[in-house]
Amino acid sequence: MSSHRSQAQETARPLLRVEQLSKSFGGLMAVNRLSFEVEQGQVVGLVGPNGAGKTTVFNLISGYYAPSGGEIYLDGVALAGLEPFRIAALGVARTFQSLQVFGNMTALENIMVGRHLHSRAGLLAAALRLPSMRREEMRVRQDARRYLERAGLSDRADELACNLSFGEQRRLEICRALAAEPRLLLLDEPGAGLTQEEKVRLAELILQIQQDGVTVLLVEHDVDLVMGLVDRVLVLEYGELLAAGTPEEVQRHPKVIEAYLGTQWDAATLDAPTPAAGPKGG
Amino acid sequence: MLRRALARYPNTAACLGMALGLLILGWIEIVQPGGFDFSDITGGLVTLDTMVRIGILSIVLVGLNLLMGYAGQISLGQAAFYGMGAYASAILTARYSLLGIPVAIAQSWWWPWLAILFGMIAAGGLAYLIGRPILNLRGHYLAMATLGLGIMFYILFRENLGVPGDHITGAFDGITAVPRLRIGGFDLWPISRYYFVVWTVALICLTLALNIVNSRTGRALRAIHGSERASQAAGVDIAHHKVQALVVSAVFASLAGSLYAHFQAAVSPKPFDFAGSLELVVMSAVGGMASIWGAPFGVGVILILKEVLRSGLRQVLRGASGEHEIVFYGVLLVVIMVFMPEGILVWTSAQLKELRGRRAVLPPGLERSP
Numbered sequence: 072m073s074s075h076r077s078q079a080q081e082t083a084r085p086l087l088r089v090e091q092l093s094k095s096f097g098g099l100m101a102v103n104r105l106s107f108e109v110e111q112g113q114v115v116g117l118v119g120p121n122g123a124g125k126t127t128v129f130n131l132i133s134g135y136y137a138p139s140g141g142e143i144y145l146d147g148v149a150l151a152g153l154e155p156f157r158i159a160a161l162g163v164a165r166t167f168q169s170l171q172v173f174g175n176m177t178a179l180e181n182i183m184v185g186r187h188l189h190s191r192a193g194l195l196a197a198a199l200r201l202p203s204m205r206r207e208e209m210r211v212r213q214d215a216r217r218y219l220e221r222a223g224l225s226d227r228a229d230e231l232a233c234n235l236s237f238g239e240q241r242r243l244e245i246c247r248a249l250a251a252e253p254r255l256l257l258l259d260e261p262g263a264g265l266t267q268e269e270k271v272r273l274a275e276l277i278l279q280i281q282q283d284g285v286t287v288l289l290v291e292h293d294v295d296l297v298m299g300l301v302d303r304v305l306v307l308e309y310g311e312l313l314a315a316g317t318p319e320e321v322q323r324h325p326k327v328i329e330a331y332l333g334t335q336w337d338a339a340t341l342d343a344p345t346p347a348a349g350p351k352g353g
Numbered sequence: 354m355l356r357r358a359l360a361r362y363p364n365t366a367a368c369l370g371m372a373l374g375l376l377i378l379g380w381i382e383i384v385q386p387g388g389f390d391f392s393d394i395t396g397g398l399v400t401l402d403t404m405v406r407i408g409i410l411s412i413v414l415v416g417l418n419l420l421m422g423y424a425g426q427i428s429l430g431q432a433a434f435y436g437m438g439a440y441a442s443a444i445l446t447a448r449y450s451l452l453g454i455p456v457a458i459a460q461s462w463w464w465p466w467l468a469i470l471f472g473m474i475a476a477g478g479l480a481y482l483i484g485r486p487i488l489n490l491r492g493h494y495l496a497m498a499t500l501g502l503g504i505m506f507y508i509l510f511r512e513n514l515g516v517p518g519d520h521i522t523g524a525f526d527g528i529t530a531v532p533r534l535r536i537g538g539f540d541l542w543p544i545s546r547y548y549f550v551v552w553t554v555a556l557i558c559l560t561l562a563l564n565i566v567n568s569r570t571g572r573a574l575r576a577i578h579g580s581e582r583a584s585q586a587a588g589v590d591i592a593h594h595k596v597q598a599l600v601v602s603a604v605f606a607s608l609a610g611s612l613y614a615h616f617q618a619a620v621s622p623k624p625f626d627f628a629g630s631l632e633l634v635v636m637s638a639v640g641g642m643a644s645i646w647g648a649p650f651g652v653g654v655i656l657i658l659k660e661v662l663r664s665g666l667r668q669v670l671r672g673a674s675g676e677h678e679i680v681f682y683g684v685l686l687v688v689i690m691v692f693m694p695e696g697i698l699v700w701t702s703a704q705l706k707e708l709r710g711r712r713a714v715l716p717p718g719l720e721r722s723p
């Protein structure tokens with residue numbers, strides 16, 4: 072096992088390695104002996120029908136569920152069993168399928184919470200407003216403004232997050248995750264509920280994130296959006312890996328065609344670059 | 354210039370404003386301009402004694418609001434920590450011979466201050482020991498644990514800490530002859546002096562709490578309130594921050610308890626029973642849990658209401674006892690939660706805003722509270 076690991080590290084060195092991962096809820100195997108790797112710097116799509124186990128995989132990687140079996144390695148470090156905030160500190164950030172912004176805080180404060188791991192002022196320093204704490208506070212605020220600008224929300228900085236539009240909240244949530252400067256970013260259906268125009272913006276944002284060297288694992292039902300963005304696709308069904316490969320490979324995969332009967336995964340969507348596919352359309 | 358600065362630092366401005374108001378009240382009491390003293394002006398309703406009580410309980414409430422309003426954890430036994438401070442001070446300063454403390458030390462001016470510190474450390478330590486395992490769990494386990502703690506401490510105070518006899522806590526009658534505080538040779542008594550001491554401490558605690566709220570820690574606490582899952586994803590150690598809030602609230606409560614012991618010059622178990630803890634929760638709800646500024650208002654409203662009721666209710670319900678009090682608090686809590694769930698302060702300012710239209714603003718500091 073350990074020799075296997077060191078070997079893998081010497082060669083391609085995947086950022087994320089999932090091995091024989093399982094999660095059962097009572098009798099239901101939501102994730103079943105799932106193994107895959109995600110290479111550093113890639114955007115990888117995780118797709119599959121409703122209930123396939125995509126969100127469960129995210130919850131396992133980020134520590135919200137303890138696996139029933141298997142292991143997860145982030146750059147060789149075993150994640151299974153760690154608490155979510157520790158996994159976050161190791162460089163995994165995520166968004167949620169059910170939007171989770173801090174509605175009781177302003178947009179800027181939301182991002183400042185995203186900088187939590189990059190600041191350290193403790194209770195005493197805060198209570199006494201020590202100079203070190205005040206300097207850090209100013210820095211956090213400045214950093215947060217930068218991320219807010221990236222989300223295109225500079226003019227909404229002091230608005231309570233619950234008053235932002237749905238699309239704005241989605242972008243805010245992504246940029247809050249980015250503010251943690253993660254190595255691996257897990258996006259759970261970031262396009263859900265967005266207008267076509269907002270999806271284009273989202274695609275641009277994700278590509279920008281990739282250019283910054285962040286590895287992205289993306290769950291998304293919008294096939295156009297996924298296929299235009301990702302380097303690789305993992306297809307999940309009943310908690311098992313149905314197929315994996317480049318978008319082209321996956322769409323030609325007999326099992327995938329069989330499973331989806333070509334309805335959604337029409338080859339036509341591949342050839343005609345959609346607006347959502349953006350700069351990487353071809 | 355000054356106005357701009359005050360608008361920029363609303364909390365500082367409000368603190369200064371409050372300090373000024375309190376100074377004026379104290380000045381009235383001491384100088385008695387035109388022969389009026391404090392209670393004359395308020396028609397006998399608010400005496401300096403009431404003001405000192407409000408100050409002392411505000412210290413407890415500031416900590417409790419941090420815990421309940423920001424960390425989202427209910428404490429049904431805050432009176433236990435309050436009582437710990439009171440009894441620590443009373444025992445160490447009035448029953449020192451039991452502990453073998455030499456008279457020379459026990460009667461020095463700094464000994465009571467050391468006792469206060471001891472109480473704070475003990476209460477904070479206990480809060481940590483309880484909070485660490487419990488706050489790792491989700492749900493209202495802390496409410497249950499503190500409920501148990503409150504009942505336990507009340508019985509310990511009443512039953513001489515479980516030791517036969519009544520030589521330590523004085524059982525039902527409590528401990529008398531607790532000395533007043535001094536600094537060097539300077540007595541912090543009579544009450545007009547103690548008033549300034551208590552309110553200085555209260556304003557310091559208020560400032561410390563406001564600083565905590567407007568910091569990384571405070572943001573983490575509010576984020577936990579907004580979404581536990583998302584705050585964890587941002588790397589926030591939920592249990593750690595909740596424990597910190599609990600410890601701060603316990604330390605503040607103990608400090609207030611000590612100030613209370615030296616104010617009354619005596620302690621007895623009664624204020625630290627379940628009704629006492631419940632009263633604190635009601636005060637918190639009335640003032641507005643999620644607002645540090647709500648603390649003195651919640652205390653003020655309840656204490657003054659109690660004064661009114663003591664004269665009024667007793668006549669209506671002859672023989673009104675502690676149980677009537679609990680019923681009264683229960684009803685009040687329901688009414689507050691139904692009609693002004695954010696507390697009187699936020700509710701009032703919202704009403705004012707509506708009345709005065711756009712021109713009016715929230716009282717300083719409020720706009721920052723969630």
Ligand SMILES: Nc1ncnc2c1ncn2[C@@H]1O[C@H](COP(=O)(O)OP(=O)(O)OP(=O)(O)O)[C@@H](O)[C@H]1O
Pocket residue numbers: 096099101119120121122123124125126127128168
């Ligand atoms: N906490 C849980 N308790 C019990 N069952 C669960 C739990 N979480 C997920 N499941 C079940 O596990 C299976 C996989 O769910 P999951 O949410 O991972 O699917 P998904 O691929 O994200 O679906 P969707 O596209 O609808 O978001 C489903 O059958 C779901 O009902």
Ligand SMILES: [Mg+2]
Pocket residue numbers: 125126127168
């Ligand atoms: Mg899902």
